[in-house]
Amino acid sequence: MATTPTDSGSSANTGLIAAGVILVVCLFATFSMNPARAGLGLKGDESTYVAMGLSAAYDWDFTYERVDLDRFFQHYQSGPEGIFLKRGTRPSIDVDRTWPFLHLGGEPDSASERLYFGKALSYPLAAAPFIRLAGLRGFYMLHALLLATGLLAVYAFLATRSSPTSALLYALAFFGASVMPTYVVRYYSDFFIFSTVLYAYFLWLYKEVAPAAEGRWARFLRSPASDIAAAAILAVATYSKPLNLPLAAPIVLTLLWRRRWVQALKTGAVYGACLIALFAINVAITGEANYQGGDRKTFYGKFPFENAQYGFNNRGTDVTTNEFTAEDAFEEGYFLRQFARNWFYFFFGRHTGFIPFFFPGALALLLYLISPGRRQVWRLLIVAAALATQSFSMIWMAHNWAGGGGQPGNRYFLGIYPMLVFLLPPLRSMWPGLVAWVGGVAFVGHLLVNPFVASSWPWINTQYGLLRLLPIEMTMPNDLPIMLNQQRSRIPYGENPQLKLYFLDDNAWLPELGGIWVAGRARTEILIRVPVELSAITVSADSMVPNRVTIKAGRAATTIVLKPGSPVTIDVPAKGYMVELGYSYVLEVETESGIVPRLAVPGSRESRFLGAFLKIAGVPAIAVVFP
Structure with missing residues (x-):
């Protein structure tokens, strides 16, 4: 089933048409449903992101006040179950003779009528213009745009060395024959993070495979400026989920390998500056750089400012993440055994496995490993960054490395997944795309029938089909989907x-x-x-x-x-x-x-x-x- 490349104009049109169709279909679906009901109730972090998006869209801030609670009840006829809130801090800087000489401190915010959201602001900020335009449907408008442009980016990269048919078939499988649709339909930052990593790696790597071309956009994609843009976007991904910190390393290390010292310095500096700027915005809003640190709580049933009796002090559960705690596992003496077992579950786990839930990515990795170009430095660095990121996740959160809360698949892997498509060698036929579709649907096809149900009730996903034949993740019993x-x-x-x-x-x-x-x-x-x-x-x-x-x-x-x-x-x-x-x-x-x-x-x-x-x-x- 061999295919032959066509001219670049025809290839570009194929990608644009496919992305356009996806965008139109998703937008029609968005405006044909009630977004407050379609998701079968809010899950996990959704309450926080919804409240943040509404606050940014209508109040132009990220402050939790009584008006935010009123607005939430108006949309859902219930409160923001599981919302993460924190006290603000009035920051101060102390200078002394101890390293690092400048010390950030502060006092609790004296204002009693406001709190702050305990999540990263990047995703709700990106959704805010669409929410202002279309209410809660704005989240799905953003997701539709991310999905269409992400598909176009994957297709454009693959089509440089493959026929339009082969490239489109695999690009569609990469999104559609995996667990991704269940994240497209939820108000979580994970699909947004996936998209930022995908855009960044496309901007960085398109020049590695694309032939020469004319035009402003073509020149930009083949210029050093695309590396700078990629670094800035990766800073957003890292700010949104600090686990993604290693993902910027391949760009800088590739430039260093090629002795492009100045460009490496510029790229690294932009990444660092953007990352610092994003956390500085946190400081400006809440007084603290760490949006998960400080005096932070989650609330169920009763919420601050619901009435005079319910406040931050007498409601909620403390959920502060201020420090790295992997040492506990080392001290208990079973870390290495658990670490090895977690890698087994990472590939084959019933609820989190890379192969069943991200089959097109697993196939891309296999095709890379048997391809002649597997020793290219930038490809090796991508694999190394993926391994480092996943390993760090397992060390930092030995019992919770897949995202916690019983999410479908490995939620924390969504930042790594887009990297794998750039490992693909030229697709000489339609077979890779067909295998990606067949393998992916064999494992998660029942999730795709109704991604809203699969996302809301993930414990039913593994009761049937091939997933039930896989081993249960015994290292994380309290984070399996059944816990929901x-x-x-x-x-x-x-x-x-x-x-x-x-x-x-x-x-x-x-x-x-x-x-x-x-x-x-x-x-x-x-x-x-x-x-x-x-x-x-x-x-x-x-x-x-x-x-x-x-x-x-x-x-x-x-x-x-x-x-x-x-x-x-x-x-x-x-x-x-x-x-x-x-x-x-x-x-x-x-x-x-x-x-x-x-x-x-x-x-x-x-x-x-x-x-x-x-x-x-x-x-x-x-x-x-x-x-």
Whole structure:
């Protein structure tokens, strides 16, 4: 299925038409829905970004006051659940003889009628003009523009060495055959950060592959000025998420490798100056450079300025990020083992895996590794920066390296993902694009059917299809998507030791009558958290019909044959993982048959398809005396 390149004019038209169609379709969709309802409720950081965007658009500030709360209720008929707010500080500079001689300090803001938002201002600031124009739809207008221009940039880069058809097919797959659509439809900064990195790398690398051309835009893309622009945009990405700090290094290091000393100095200086300027804006607004530091809280249920009784002091939960805390993991002695395991989950994890959720990027990396140009310095530096960024994330947030809060896929990887498309070698046929589509859809196609649902209820994404065949991320039990479904997570069960149950699918019901019903002809997985190490899990199983039940807890599976009214008790060998001051185990249960009592038992109103009734208990590996 070979393809042949066409002239540059035809290639450019193909990209413009595709981007235009995407933009028009997205804008029509934006104005055909209620943005306050389409997202099925606000998630995670969305309340903060929505409030910031509305404040910037209508008040021309990033200050939280009573008017911001009123405005939020008017849009959502509820409060900004999970909003991050902080006190302001009146900054001061002290000079003394200790390094670094200038010390930034300050006193709490004396104004009691205002607070400040505890998130980066870049994304809501970019959305503000569109919000002013179209209300909440302004967020989706911005996303539509980012999506269309991002697609155009990827296509333009690939089309310099590939046919328009091959380039467009892969460009569409890069966005559409991955988890990206679930982030396009949410009010998060992640898609904005993805776009800034994509634009920056396009500005930097287009000249590496493009033939000579005339015109102002063509000359700019092939000039040193494009490096300067890329550095400035990357500063925005780094300010928005400091984890992206290594992403600017490949630009400067490539220039140094080529002995372009002055250009390297200029590029690095612009990056540093823009980054400092962005944090200086934070200082000017809140009195602190760190938007996640200081006196910062998150609020649920009751909100500051809702009435005279509800204020910052007597409501909210402290959530301050002031320092690097990876040392805790080193001191506990299991960091290296966890670090290695996290890399395995990074590639193959059920909820966060690079291969299943970013398959076009994984394919791009594979094609790069087998290409003749894999030793080009700028490509090697891109790979090194990606590895450094992901490694830093795993060191800094050993239990939370994928974004926390149970997001679909690896949210923190969205800043790295756009880099991978620039590793692609020339596409000689349509096959790479087709494989990217088939592989991506095989893993996440069900997420793309309704990205709003997949984004809002991410715990259902991994209950079906190929994703369910992948391993559960045992190193981050309290940041799995099921945590967003509070009715089915951290369920206390039993005693001595007490277990915390996380029901990872809908094939088992919550505890009742001291046990757990598993559906008939179904397989369920229950994550178990326990404060002590277990050698086995005692399972007592019963069934209303003759049944075969297979049970596994990390070691060899055990199959038992059940007869109605004759429960069987066994000890299932258990193998778990120590993490976060406890141990995690996965209990897998599969039933062969079942019954609907309402249809088989006179007088019964039970309409569930019941397979086996289980009672479970942990067997400590070492004798423990429980209080």
